[in-house]
Amino acid sequence: MRLSALALLIGLAAAGGACNPPPPDAGDYVTRLAAVRANKDTQFQRESTPVPEGRKAGLLPLAYYPVDPAYNVPAVLRPSSDGAIVLMPTSTGEQRRERRAGTLEFTLKGEPMTLSAFVEADASDMNHLFVPFRDLTSGAETYEAGRYLELSRTSTGYYELDFNRAFNPYCYYSLAYECPLPPQENRLKVRIDAGEKIRKEEDKKEDKKEEGKR
Numbered sequence: 001m002r003l004s005a006l007a008l009l010i011g012l013a014a015a016g017g018a019c020n021p022p023p024p025d026a027g028d029y030v031t032r033l034a035a036v037r038a039n040k041d042t043q044f045q046r047e048s049t050p051v052p053e054g055r056k057a058g059l060l061p062l063a064y065y066p067v068d069p070a071y072n073v074p075a076v077l078r079p080s081s082d083g084a085i086v087l088m089p090t091s092t093g094e095q096r097r098e099r100r101a102g103t104l105e106f107t108l109k110g111e112p113m114t115l116s117a118f119v120e121a122d123a124s125d126m127n128h129l130f131v132p133f134r135d136l137t138s139g140a141e142t143y144e145a146g147r148y149l150e151l152s153r154t155s156t157g158y159y160e161l162d163f164n165r166a167f168n169p170y171c172y173y174s175l176a177y178e179c180p181l182p183p184q185e186n187r188l189k190v191r192i193d194a195g196e197k198i199r200k201e202e203d204k205k206e207d208k209k210e211e212g213k214r
Contacts, residue, residue, distance in 0.1 A: 071163040071194035075106035097121035132182040135192040166195025
């Protein structure tokens, strides 16, 4: 993490998250994310999983909100005091054991918010944080069961929480997958107009119109 970004995060913690800092590294940020998305489409098109062959035409390329650097915000992880095990319901009706790693505190568009971060209960370390969430777009513009963020654990406790990287669980592509559902504490009462959307038929029609104009 660059020193300037770390300074922003420390400032956020000191100020108690009163307001959003300026979007970080906006220069080639959009270009880099566009490349990541294009690579994901290529991989999903080439491989038989997670998108079944019979659904590739309807789901690919993946649909996204336009990249908005304002949805890439600094966050502070407040570690869980007990690392409690949570039985998280899944899309198949089963339950998955997750360990609460802590609470991410951040400010989005001037509003303080929190999301719980988890690790698999049987994981040998806590290096990979799992952040499932729902918001007011869920079930309309984004997948009804919610979306995910994944973070690599840092030694400082400071993170870049980038909702532009929010992605659909694999059960969106195929019911063969079992996907944990976001707990009540991770159901945001705001719209997150960032990250992956659901692929609607009207989106496909618009793509064909645009192709016809070229």
